[in-house]
Amino acid sequence: MHQNNMTRADFRKQIRARRKQLSDAFQQAASEQIIRQLSHLPELDTSQHIAIYLSTDGELSTHALIEWLWQQDKSVYLPVIHPFSTGQLLFLRYTPDTAMVQNRYGIAEPRLNQQLILPTRQLDLIFTPLVGFDASGHRLGMGGGYYDRTLEPWFKSRSGAKPLGLAHSCQxxxxxxxxxxxxPLPKIVTPDKIWSWE
Structure with a gap:
């Protein structure tokens, strides 16, 4: 199928299949390269409260990155599906001791605990998952719209938590x-490049 005729669902299917074929060794190398890329980013120096996600479905592995953020004395937060505001995310502090549960998508998330919630506007950076991205910085998500809603205030006013996409080059x-x-996202980081549309 020619790319011009492909729907978002077509792209989603094609890129997810491409991503799932990456070997463990490739994933390991990519996660080390992404840390090297991020260590040069000025945004990381000036950010303390950083939201990230636990990788799944062939996504660029975030486990080593989370460990590295802890070593840099950063506070790390994970998304939790809001229990009653449909389609919204909460962000909870994540440490090596955080109690975890599985959400409705089978993804591990911190057990809901009000004391661990940080209001989204108080985050400095939100590492944003994506299925695909293009030359203009547009992001293709999984289709649930969670991050579109979460990032809306930043897109409207350029204030609050700044989104930063993470992806494999094949996406x-x-x-x-x-x-x-x-x-569009302002920046997307792949193991071999920092894409910027700022």
């Missing part, structure tokens, strides 16, 4: 089909 496509609510 790049020249041009994604774009919806009216799609807003």
């Amino acid at each position: 790049f496509v020249e041009r994604l089909p774009v919806e009216s609510w799609d807003v």
Whole structure:
């Protein structure tokens, strides 16, 4: 199928399949390279409260990155699906001792504990998962819209937590089909490059 005729669902399927074929050794090397890339990012120096996600489905592995952030004395937060605000995320502090549960998608998340919640506007950086991205910085997510809603305040006012996409190089496509609510990310980091649209 020619890329121009592909729907978002087509792209999602194709890129997820591509990503799942990456070997463990490739994933390991990519996670080390991503830390090297991020160590040069000025945003990381100036950020203390950093949201990230636990990788799944062939995503770029974030486990070594989380360990590295802890070593840098950063406070790390993970997304938790909001128990009653549909489609919203909460961010809870994550440490090596955090009690974890599985959410409805089978992804591990911190057990809901009000004392561990940090309001999203108080985060400095939100590492944002994505299925695919294009030459304009548009992000293709899993389709649930969780991060679109979470990042809306930043897109509207450029204040609060700054989003930073993480991806394998194979998740790049020249041009994604774009919806009216799609807003490009300011930066996406791959193991071999820092893409910036700022």
